[in-house]
Amino acid sequence: MKTYKIACIPGDGIGKEVVPAGQEVLQALAVASSRFTFDFESFGWGGDWYRAHGEMMPKNGLDALRNKDAILFGSAGDPDIPDHITLWGLRLKICQGFDQYANVRPTRILPGIESPLKRCTRDDLNWVIVRENSEGEYSGVGGRAHQGHPIEVATDVCMMTRVGVERIMRFAFRLAQSRPRKLLTVVTKSNAQRHAMVMWDEIALQISKEFPDVTWDKILVDACTDRMVNRPASLDTLVATNLHADVLSDLAAALAGSLGIAPTGNIDPERRYPSMFEPIHGSAFDIMGKGLANPIGTFWSCVMLLEHVGETEAAQTLMAAIERVTANPALHTGDLGGRATTVQVTQAVCAAVSR
Numbered sequence: 001m002k003t004y005k006i007a008c009i010p011g012d013g014i015g016k017e018v019v020p021a022g023q024e025v026l027q028a029l030a031v032a033s034s035r036f037t038f039d040f041e042s043f044g045w046g047g048d049w050y051r052a053h054g055e056m057m058p059k060n061g062l063d064a065l066r067n068k069d070a071i072l073f074g075s076a077g078d079p080d081i082p083d084h085i086t087l088w089g090l091r092l093k094i095c096q097g098f099d100q101y102a103n104v105r106p107t108r109i110l111p112g113i114e115s116p117l118k119r120c121t122r123d124d125l126n127w128v129i130v131r132e133n134s135e136g137e138y139s140g141v142g143g144r145a146h147q148g149h150p151i152e153v154a155t156d157v158c159m160m161t162r163v164g165v166e167r168i169m170r171f172a173f174r175l176a177q178s179r180p181r182k183l184l185t186v187v188t189k190s191n192a193q194r195h196a197m198v199m200w201d202e203i204a205l206q207i208s209k210e211f212p213d214v215t216w217d218k219i220l221v222d223a224c225t226d227r228m229v230n231r232p233a234s235l236d237t238l239v240a241t242n243l244h245a246d247v248l249s250d251l252a253a254a255l256a257g258s259l260g261i262a263p264t265g266n267i268d269p270e271r272r273y274p275s276m277f278e279p280i281h282g283s284a285f286d287i288m289g290k291g292l293a294n295p296i297g298t299f300w301s302c303v304m305l306l307e308h309v310g311e312t313e314a315a316q317t318l319m320a321a322i323e324r325v326t327a328n329p330a331l332h333t334g335d336l337g338g339r340a341t342t343v344q345v346t347q348a349v350c351a352a353v354s355r
């Protein structure tokens, strides 16, 4: 029997509620399949760890994760610690340390869930956003000088490399090619950003030649927001920079019904390191500790994790279970206008996979 070694990092806020829920669902799947098991190891890194140790995770923390098959992550964010410390000290340290350069964000309107778009049917909105996850606007290149003085200066340099753009474009074209519509939209801003984004466009054209069966187009990021709202069916796979995709994928999640549902995978396509799966929502302090967090985003992330390790059938079983549960409004959490708790949704999904 195959055993998958999974690192669990709940992190902060509702991450501490949804990650254990994800483990429960994975465990129920393993029992139901009796073909594989999970060996979970949990790491208590995040805000509390920072208060105790002065860092979000240990310096050699990546070594503890290196031999895992995958990582299930919750969220990083603490009301008492600046956001750039929580983000760079944990999530980005793992994403960058393991060169998880492709961030994949599927969006669909699940059964029983209403989109705020009144003319949008479930068939109209079925997207995957590919986010460049290793450089661009979030490369960390920049600095501050003369702090506190009138001549203070601060820069965040958007750094793009040919290697970085070529590999994310190739990944996006390949993903688009694997989907029925074989349709890719390259999001850009090369009218205003006339260096890096022009190279981005040139490389898109170059890589497109390797994929003659993929239909592709290019759109400015501002126009893309309009197209997502008014012509959702014209989109299928999208590729965008780190910042652009960050914003577009929150819009996508909202258009599909709630931030609480949306999953993501931080993937190292070359499989040199473990990939990391997480809901796209943050720590949501307003609802933490109340048992109200929607765990569906984490469960859908578990579907992506299962696909990544090659358990396609189990991934399909879990996705079908999620859809059976969302179809029932009595099992909707508060973000979807319902009254169900994290525990009730988790139990319902566990029961559905065990059927």
Ligand code: ATP
Residues within 6 Å of the ligand: 014, 075, 076, 077, 259, 260, 261, 280, 281, 282, 283, 284, 285, 286, 287, 292, 293, 294, 295, 297, 333, 334, 335
């Ligand atoms: P961060 O700064 O860590 O990104 P945040 O609290 O600013 O976190 P999110 O957690 O991403 O932002 O979400 C914003 C709001 O959406 C939350 O305050 C919460 O009310 C709601 N929300 C997000 N995720 C969920 C969820 N899984 N279940 C229910 N509500 C959610």
